[in-house]
Amino acid sequence: MEIVGRHLFAAVLTAIAFVMLTPAVQAAPVALGDKTCLECHKAEHAVWSETKHFKSFRTVHKNKKAKAIVKSIGGKSMKKEAACALCHYTSISKKAGKKAKPKAGPSCESCHGASSDWIKIHNDYGGPNAKMADETPAHKVERIAKATAAGMIWSSNHYGIVENCMSCHGLNNDALDGKTLAAMLDADHPLNPDFELVRYSQGSIRHRYYAPDATKNAEMTPAQLSELFVEGQAAKLVSATDALTKSDNAKYQAAQKLRLEKAKAALSAVKSVPEVAALLSAPTRENALKLIEAIKGKDLSAEVGSMIPAKADFK
Ligand code: HEC
Ligand code: HEC
Ligand code: HEC
Ligand code: HEC
Numbered sequence: 001m002e003i004v005g006r007h008l009f010a011a012v013l014t015a016i017a018f019v020m021l022t023p024a025v026q027a028a029p030v031a032l033g034d035k036t037c038l039e040c041h042k043a044e045h046a047v048w049s050e051t052k053h054f055k056s057f058r059t060v061h062k063n064k065k066a067k068a069i070v071k072s073i074g075g076k077s078m079k080k081e082a083a084c085a086l087c088h089y090t091s092i093s094k095k096a097g098k099k100a101k102p103k104a105g106p107s108c109e110s111c112h113g114a115s116s117d118w119i120k121i122h123n124d125y126g127g128p129n130a131k132m133a134d135e136t137p138a139h140k141v142e143r144i145a146k147a148t149a150a151g152m153i154w155s156s157n158h159y160g161i162v163e164n165c166m167s168c169h170g171l172n173n174d175a176l177d178g179k180t181l182a183a184m185l186d187a188d189h190p191l192n193p194d195f196e197l198v199r200y201s202q203g204s205i206r207h208r209y210y211a212p213d214a215t216k217n218a219e220m221t222p223a224q225l226s227e228l229f230v231e232g233q234a235a236k237l238v239s240a241t242d243a244l245t246k247s248d249n250a251k252y253q254a255a256q257k258l259r260l261e262k263a264k265a266a267l268s269a270v271k272s273v274p275e276v277a278a279l280l281s282a283p284t285r286e287n288a289l290k291l292i293e294a295i296k297g298k299d300l301s302a303e304v305g306s307m308i309p310a311k312a313d314f315k
Contacts (some may be wrong), residue, residue, distance in 0.1 A: 001061060001305060004280075012102065015184050016251075019045050022092050025210050027097075028114075029113070029114040029115070029117040029118075029150070029151050030092070030093060030100065030114055031090050031091065031092055031100075031107075031109040031110075031114045031115065031116070031118045032064075032092065032109070032114075032115050032116055032119060033090060033092045033103055033104065033107070034048065034090070034104055034107040034108050034109075034117060035111075036108075036115060037108045037115075041108075043215075043217070044108070044207040044209065045108075047204075047205075047206070047207040047217065048107065048108065048207070050204060051204045051205055052105075052204065052206075053105045053106040053110075054104070054107070055105070055170075056088070056105045057089070057102075057104050057105035059075065060078070060088055060105075061077070061078040061079055065187075065188060065189075066078050067188045068187050068188070069084075069188070069189050070084065072180065072184060072187035073183050073184065073189070074181050079102050081183075083176065085102050086168075086173050086175055086176065086208055086299075087106070087167075087168040088106070088227075089102035089103075089104065089106075090102070090103060090104040090105065090106065090107040090109060090110060091103065092104075106168065107297040109164070110164065110168075111153065111161050111164050112152060112153045112154075112161070113151040113152050113153040113160075114151060115151075115152065115153055117148035117150040118146075118147045118152040118187065120150055121143060121146045121147045121150055121152075122143070122147050124225035125139065125143075126139045127210065128211065133182060135308045142220065142298060157288060158231065158292075159231065159235065159288065159292050161299060162197060162231060162232060162235045163235060163239070165195075165197070165200070165201070165235075166195075166235050166236060166238075167197040167239070168256035169192065169200070169251070170191075170195070170236065170239040170240065170243060170256075170259060171184075171185075171189075171191045171243070171255075172239050172240075172242060172243040172246065176246075178205065178246050178247035178248070180247070181246060181247040181252055182247050182248075182252065183251060185247075185249050185251040185252045186249065186251065186257075191251075191252070191255040191256075193255050193258035193259045193262060194262070195236070195259075196229075196232060196233075196236075197228055197231065197232025197233075197235070197236075198225055198228050198229050198232065198308055198309055198314075199227065199309040199313055199314055199315055200218070200309075200315050201228070201232075202220060202225070202228075202314050203314030203315045204217075204314075205315075206219075208220075222299070222301050222305070223298070223299035223300075223301060225301075225308055226299060226300040226301045226305060226308065227295050227296070227298060227299075227300060228268075229295075229300075229304050229307065229308050230267070230276075230291070230295055230300055230304060231260075231292055231295070233263045233266040233267050234263075234267065234279060234288040234291050234292065235288065236259055236262070236263040236285045236291055237263035237264065237267065237279065237280075237288070238264065238283050238284065238285055238288045239258065239259070240256045240257075240259035240260040241260060241283040243256045243259075244256050244260070246259070264280060266304065266307055267280055268280065268298060269303050269304055269307065270303050270304060271303065272300075273291065273295055273300075274294075275287070275291040275292050275293075275294040276301075278290070278291075278292050279313060
């Protein structure tokens with residue numbers, strides 16, 4: 001009996017290992033497009049439709065600079081270049097395996113994660129007929145965990161979203177090689193070292209329809225803005241440190257060093273949180289996450305308030 005049991009155990013382990021290894025050879029998740037979210041997220045969609053992310057889809061390829069930048073990487077059309085699509089477009093394929101085509105500018109899934117693997121989980125409240133109101137608290141916890149594992153970036157994982165901003169706005173997408181980066185920069189592709197999270201996320205981008213009044217796009221309080229400001233500087237520091245190893249192109253290096261210096265200067269003002277010093281001496285993702293955890297719910301206005309952009313300057 002015992003030996004049979006052990007064999008069975010081994011077989012089960014092999015089966016589990018097989019199941020666990022399989023996803024590694026499966027295709028990466030793909031974006032399904034903003035229309036997938038529209039049905040249930042009308043307010044967020046309306047906000048997005050007024051942003052430059054939405055509007056640039058119709059214009060950016062016609063930009064004077066665009067042709068020269070595409071040419072510099074050996075391409076002809078911006079819409080056909082995968083390297084440009086990485087940041088400028090949401091590419092959607094009609095069927096799995098079909099080539100993805102750019103259908104919109106940066107959209108919902110550019111920030112919240114490509115949804116092909118998580119959309120079903122997101123919309124399952126506990127069975128085919130279950131409504132949101134029927135969902136048990138335990139099911140909700142499980143649903144959030146499963147969706148996260150499948151690549152959804154919830155708003156509670158704010159840092160995860162902000163890393164996406166930085167990968168595009170810091171010109172630091174892992175799928176870009178150093179040669180492409182150097183060519184783009186030499187053809188005058190912009191890299192703005194002044195991308196600062198409060199200014200860039202609390203203007204046109206802001207969608208915060210939270211309970212208790214989910215009809216209202218809530219502005220952040222000064223305390224929340226101070227936390228967001230520090231979070232943005234932490235993400236920028238980690239992104240710029242990482243970027244410096246990607247290309248030795250002179251323009252790229254200069255812009256990334258500026259990002260790094262600006263983030264360091266801003267963070268140095270925060271003396272009350274020991275995790276800041278740890279991040280400054282070792283700018284890793286892990287240390288940034290520790291800092292984010294340490295400042296949760298804190299009001300850092302006294303230390304960083306004077307550096308936070310005024311509302312009139314929000315993008
Ligand atoms: C069938 C309806 C439905 C669809 C389709 C849908 N959602 Fe949701 N979503 C909801 C509801 C309802 C909630 C809030 C309750 C919950 O899920 O816990 C929510 C919550 C969210 C949240 C988290 C909000 C928070 O408070 O943290 C995000 C982010 C989100 N959705 C993004 C998306 C994106 C992106 C898409 C499209 C790829 C999408 N959703 C498609 C119904 C939907
Ligand atoms: C790693 C992300 C990333 C990649 C890859 C990328 N871009 Fe950009 N691009 C951006 C961002 C972010 C901006 C906005 C910069 C700013 O103004 O702060 C931008 C701006 C531009 C602009 C200026 C638009 C304007 O409104 O003035 C052009 C033109 C452009 N990109 C063309 C291209 C082309 C062509 C490619 C492909 C060879 C490409 N980009 C690849 C992120 C990227
Ligand atoms: C530029 C990045 C970006 C894009 C594009 C984006 N989001 Fe978000 N989203 C965020 C951030 C950041 C938050 C967290 C806001 C907060 O808590 O301050 C958020 C929060 C949310 C929330 C929770 C707050 C709320 O309004 O209910 C939902 C739901 C959501 N997004 C859905 C969407 C949908 C649907 C789209 C596309 C129509 C979209 N988002 C496009 C960055 C983005
Ligand atoms: C997939 C890449 C991508 C992601 C992720 C992304 N952006 Fe962008 N964003 C762009 C590009 C590209 C442009 C420039 C479009 C153009 O000029 O044609 C842009 C433009 C903007 C603009 C308009 C700037 C201006 O000068 O008018 C704002 C504001 C902005 N982004 C904020 C954010 C924030 C905040 C986040 C994260 C929460 C974010 N973006 C995430 C690619 C991205």
